[in-house]
Amino acid sequence: MNYTYFPGCSLEKNAACYDVSTRAVASQLGMQLTEVEDWNCCGATEYVSLNLTAAYSLIARNLAQASKNAGIDQVVAPCSACYLNLRKCDKVLSHDARLAGRVAESLAAGGLSYQPGSLHVRHLLDVLYQDIGIEALTAKVTKPLRGLRVAPYYGCMVVRPDFHNGGGHTEFPTTLDEILQALGAEVVDFPLKAACCGGHMTQISEATGFDMIHRLVKSASDLQADLIATICPMCQLNLDGFQGAMNRHKGSSYHVPVLYFTQLMGLAMGLSAREVGIGEEIVDSRPALSRIGSEMAAAAAEPRRPRKDDKALPMPAPLKRA
Amino acid sequence: MTEEVRIGVYICHCGSNIAGTVDVEEVARWAAHLPHVVSSRDYKFMCSSLGQELIEKDIQEMGVNRVVVASCTPQLHEPTYRNALARAGLNPYFFEMANIREHVSWVTTDKVEATKKAEALVGAAVGRVAWHQALEPLFVPIDSNVLVVGGGVTGIQSALEIADAGFHVYLVEREPSIGGHMAQLDKTFPTLDCSACILTPKMFNVGNHKNVTLLTWSEVEKVDGYIGNFTVTIRKRARYIDEALCTGCGVCEEKCPKKVVDEVFEAGVGYRKVVYRPFPQAVPNYPVIDRENCTFFLKGTCKACEKFCPTGAIKFDQQDELITVKVGNIILATGWDLFDARRIPQYGYGRLPNVFSSMEFERLSNAAGPTGGKIVLRDGVTVPKSVGIIHCVGSRDKHYNNYCSAVCCMQSLKFAHLVHEKTGAQVHNFYIDIRTPAKAYDEFYQRVMDEGTTFIRGKVAEVTDTARTPEEEGKVIVQVDDSLAGMQRRIPFDMVILSAGLEPRHDAKEVAIKFGISCSADRWFMEKHPKLDPVATMTDGVFIAGACVGPKDIPASVAQGSAAAARVLSIIGQKEIQIDAATAIVDEVSCVGCQECIASCPYQAIEFLEDKHKAYVREALCKGCGTCVGTCLSKSISLKHFTDDQLVAEMTGAMVAMKLFEQAQTEVA
Numbered sequence: 001m002n003y004t005y006f007p008g009c010s011l012e013k014n015a016a017c018y019d020v021s022t023r024a025v026a027s028q029l030g031m032q033l034t035e036v037e038d039w040n041c042c043g044a045t046e047y048v049s050l051n052l053t054a055a056y057s058l059i060a061r062n063l064a065q066a067s068k069n070a071g072i073d074q075v076v077a078p079c080s081a082c083y084l085n086l087r088k089c090d091k092v093l094s095h096d097a098r099l100a101g102r103v104a105e106s107l108a109a110g111g112l113s114y115q116p117g118s119l120h121v122r123h124l125l126d127v128l129y130q131d132i133g134i135e136a137l138t139a140k141v142t143k144p145l146r147g148l149r150v151a152p153y154y155g156c157m158v159v160r161p162d163f164h165n166g167g168g169h170t171e172f173p174t175t176l177d178e179i180l181q182a183l184g185a186e187v188v189d190f191p192l193k194a195a196c197c198g199g200h201m202t203q204i205s206e207a208t209g210f211d212m213i214h215r216l217v218k219s220a221s222d223l224q225a226d227l228i229a230t231i232c233p234m235c236q237l238n239l240d241g242f243q244g245a246m247n248r249h250k251g252s253s254y255h256v257p258v259l260y261f262t263q264l265m266g267l268a269m270g271l272s273a274r275e276v277g278i279g280e281e282i283v284d285s286r287p288a289l290s291r292i293g294s295e296m297a298a299a300a301a302e303p304r305r306p307r308k309d310d311k312a313l314p315m316p317a318p319l320k321r322a
Numbered sequence: 323m324t325e326e327v328r329i330g331v332y333i334c335h336c337g338s339n340i341a342g343t344v345d346v347e348e349v350a351r352w353a354a355h356l357p358h359v360v361s362s363r364d365y366k367f368m369c370s371s372l373g374q375e376l377i378e379k380d381i382q383e384m385g386v387n388r389v390v391v392a393s394c395t396p397q398l399h400e401p402t403y404r405n406a407l408a409r410a411g412l413n414p415y416f417f418e419m420a421n422i423r424e425h426v427s428w429v430t431t432d433k434v435e436a437t438k439k440a441e442a443l444v445g446a447a448v449g450r451v452a453w454h455q456a457l458e459p460l461f462v463p464i465d466s467n468v469l470v471v472g473g474g475v476t477g478i479q480s481a482l483e484i485a486d487a488g489f490h491v492y493l494v495e496r497e498p499s500i501g502g503h504m505a506q507l508d509k510t511f512p513t514l515d516c517s518a519c520i521l522t523p524k525m526f527n528v529g530n531h532k533n534v535t536l537l538t539w540s541e542v543e544k545v546d547g548y549i550g551n552f553t554v555t556i557r558k559r560a561r562y563i564d565e566a567l568c569t570g571c572g573v574c575e576e577k578c579p580k581k582v583v584d585e586v587f588e589a590g591v592g593y594r595k596v597v598y599r600p601f602p603q604a605v606p607n608y609p610v611i612d613r614e615n616c617t618f619f620l621k622g623t624c625k626a627c628e629k630f631c632p633t634g635a636i637k638f639d640q641q642d643e644l645i646t647v648k649v650g651n652i653i654l655a656t657g658w659d660l661f662d663a664r665r666i667p668q669y670g671y672g673r674l675p676n677v678f679s680s681m682e683f684e685r686l687s688n689a690a691g692p693t694g695g696k697i698v699l700r701d702g703v704t705v706p707k708s709v710g711i712i713h714c715v716g717s718r719d720k721h722y723n724n725y726c727s728a729v730c731c732m733q734s735l736k737f738a739h740l741v742h743e744k745t746g747a748q749v750h751n752f753y754i755d756i757r758t759p760a761k762a763y764d765e766f767y768q769r770v771m772d773e774g775t776t777f778i779r780g781k782v783a784e785v786t787d788t789a790r791t792p793e794e795e796g797k798v799i800v801q802v803d804d805s806l807a808g809m810q811r812r813i814p815f816d817m818v819i820l821s822a823g824l825e826p827r828h829d830a831k832e833v834a835i836k837f838g839i840s841c842s843a844d845r846w847f848m849e850k851h852p853k854l855d856p857v858a859t860m861t862d863g864v865f866i867a868g869a870c871v872g873p874k875d876i877p878a879s880v881a882q883g884s885a886a887a888a889r890v891l892s893i894i895g896q897k898e899i900q901i902d903a904a905t906a907i908v909d910e911v912s913c914v915g916c917q918e919c920i921a922s923c924p925y926q927a928i929e930f931l932e933d934k935h936k937a938y939v940r941e942a943l944c945k946g947c948g949t950c951v952g953t954c955l956s957k958s959i960s961l962k963h964f965t966d967d968q969l970v971a972e973m974t975g976a977m978v979a980m981k982l983f984e985q986a987q988t989e990v991a
Contacts, residue, residue: 171784172667189673191788219788311702313591313692314583316672316679319664 004066004075005033008082010233017277021262036066042085057106059089064112078124080157080232086121129175137182142270144184147291151190151225152176155235183268188223197235210246217254226288227257257285327452330361330386334368334393343427343436374406381410390447392420413456420447442979449975453968457903462942464550465650466894474502476868477655479883485533495538499604508687511732512766522603529605548943549863550650560640562611567635570607574627589681592692651890658869661716661822670785675700677818706816709741710800713753717823727823728873731757734821738775749775780805824873846872857886904963905944913958919950
């Protein structure tokens with residue numbers, strides 16, 4: 001399976017461990033990742049609201065560069081913002097002929113061109129879930145994450161807007177849940193799984209940003225999650241990097257490590273902590289990871305039989321996934 | 323064509339519907355010169371009595387013996403004109419209709435092109451009608467027995483109407499008892515009468531009617547035949563109870579040691595025994611054994627019910643029975659399924675204990691339900707102090723069902739009232755629009771508002787247990803976009819009720835195929851005409867009523883049940899029914915008996931005569947689709963009213979007309 005790989009700026013610096021673990025896991029799964037040559041910033045979340053032509057030209061340049069990888073029409077981005085921007089740009093250029101004309105002009109000035117719709121931009125989660133599949137993933141697991149309670153955290157950019165159903169259900173996705181289950185972890189029913197991490201709110205309005213981070217960390221902690229598994233560098237930065245500042249602001253003392261899902265996949269496939277970049281996170285994940293292999297509290301058994309004096313009403317069983 | 327063909331052509335203006343786009347006078351002038359045409363006229367409204375008299379007069383005075391009307395679709399007025407021909411003493415099949423409204427004037431604004439196409443269609447009709455033959459419609463006798471499928475309030479109503487009229491009804495119900503969803507409900511809006519109290523007398527009547535054969539725990543397997551003469555195979559599933567011996571005393575139920583969650587009648591919020599009647603007033607009153615959960619069937623031991631049964635009615639060796647009945651008409655009243663609110667995970671149903679579905683709430687509030695009518699939280703004890711009711715769950719939502727489920731607004735208002743009355747709790751209703759259009763419905767809405775229910779307009783984003791403030795701890799919180807106040811709200815509740823929508827039965831498509839009818843894109847059964855023939859289907863003799871046609875409340879369902887019964891009774895009253903004569907016919911001389919046509923017929927209308935080694939079309943079953951004509955290798959099948967001569971003449975007529983029109987255009991230029 002060949003893919004054009006778009007790492008994006010984060011994966012060079014603060015999310016370097018996401019890049020390392022993605023490449024490690026990909027090679028384990030037999031995926032060939034060819035990096036986009038001379039890629040540039042995707043414009044993050046801000047640029048499109050300032051100048052459409054410049055913003056979309058910036059993104060389209062990456063698509064033009066990516067289309068140079070002959071014979072590979074699948075582009076995979078592990079960063080949610082990069083994924084959303086590339087995907088959105090491709091879709092917008094396919095529908096807005098005027099903008100597409102201006103963008104084509106800018107690209108031509110640099111001797112580049114891109115045919116909208118010719119590439120399929122996908123998020124790493126989508127590729128791992130759809131192309132590799134749960135069954136193949138399960139087969140690769142050599143050290144199951146038994147004993148680890150994980151809160152699956154999708155953030156907002158992969159699931160919404162629902163461009164091609166890449167993230168599953170837009171309000172309550174389950175693809176990451178299923179992957180983590182396949183790794184042997186115990187997955188908590190995380191109610192805020194698709195809530196916003198605050199994005200750049202910490203830089204704009206600290207109190208609001210900390211509020212949003214607090215909500216997520218508290219919920220994971222209340223559900224006794226050992227750690228949060230994320231798919232987005234922005235989410236990881238907020239929850240991990242700002243957890244201490246949030247604790248000081250809120251007077252709380254949460255300690256919930258935040259790892260990339262690829263790091264957990266690597267561990268479950270038998271890679272060492274170093275090989276998947278564990279240790280670079282700010283909230284130390286070692287105490288949590290030491291629980292792998294430990295005994296869990298007894299899992300909920302069969303639906304219990306009603307006792308004679310028990311007045312509790314039965315609950316509907318969870319919906320079986322198709 | 324032995325007699326002289328004399329064609330009359332009549333072009334209708336349809337007010338300005340046709341005349342606004344088509345030059346009708348020109349078409350009439352032009353048609354007058356076509357071969358065999360002796361009279362060509364245009365008229366404001368051909369379907370009016372004056373228009374029809376025009377045709378009749380020409381037939382009688384000018385000796386017109388073939389008629390072409392160019393107007394609207396034959397679906398609308400073909401019978402009208404055929405009757406006019408018959409009144410004037412002409413065979414009704416000496417008639418052809420050219421559709422110059424739906425196919426011409428309504429689909430273009432180009433007057434020249436419209437006139438050209440109108441002339442082509444008239445030319446085609448004139449060409450064809452010359453070859454028409456006199457045909458005689460077929461009459462088949464009607465079996466007066468009726469099959470009603472579905473024992474909810476709609477089916478019960480239909481069955482009672484027909485049985486009271488003196489005809490025999492087979493009432494088939496899938497569940498162990500009739501009663502349907504209405505038997506599960508607590509109160510009915512807007513009058514708040516007890517649902518069971520008004521339904522059970524009807525159930526008793528239909529169960530004991532001398533003209534009704536009740537077949538519960540049964541399903542229709544196969545339907546053969548046609549209007550007036552259906553043969554229906556019904557699978558009567560093994561109850562493991564001898565109905566002749568059972569007195570309905572209920573000892574077996576009492577002694578059965580195993581309880582399971584009742585997913586059907588108690589909507590998953592209560593338990594039942596493994597040998598059970600869904601509810602005490604069940605009709606028929608004898609129970610069934612749930613084979614899948616029965617300890618005896620699973621492990622080979624127990625037999626507690628058998629031990630204690632005073633009449634020895636438990637029969638573990640009972641088998642399914644196949645029953646064949648002959649009926650003339652069928653009424654489908656198969657009802658609806660509740661939208662599964664677990665499909666909207668952000669609303670928490672199935673995840674958060676104190677989120678309830680509407681049917682769960684009905685059972686909680688019902689005095690015969692699992693809590694004896696006490697409205698309590700999932701722990702079975704705590705009375706809620708605040709309740710949120712969410713409307714339109716799974717309805718009016720492009721992700722699930724686009725349609726409005728019609729009953730949920732009133733149902734939610736009823737819930738608000740019941741919660742107020744029984745618990746005194748604070749109630750919030752979250753709605754998109756309130757729809758209370760029927761008699762005394764809006765007055766009920768006003769009453770519930772006066773009782774102090776808070777109404778918030780807006781789509782609920784999520785129902786969560788993730789608290790943001792101390793007041794939210796331990797509650798279920800509704801996050802909603804209050805679109806009247808223009809703000810986001812978070813309101814914590816003890817209990818949230820999801821007013822889930824109505825969906826077609828999960829197996830509606832298979833049932834439709836079984837009975838030869840069709841479903842809409844939403845999977846509701848399709849009416850013959852949504853306004854003018856709402857309980858009939860395109861298959862003669864098969865009628866639909868109640869919520870299987872679309873979401874409906876009790877009054878509307880009962881009305882349709884009666885309407886379907888009336889339609890059936892009117893057919894029975896005719897004693898025999900006329901079938902369109904445009905059917906296929908086999909030329910026995912050239913038929914080689916290859917049976918290709920039998921395989922191709924979608925209506926199973928062709929049988930094989932073993933003795934003659936020939937195919938034979940049963941006219942009463944044939945719909946005149948012509949598939950067999952195309953399939954027949956030896957060209958031995960022809961379709962009456964669609965013969966090769968007629969079709970060739972029709973095409974030639976159209977092509978000649980086009981040619982003439984183009985020539986005239988060039989001359990003008």
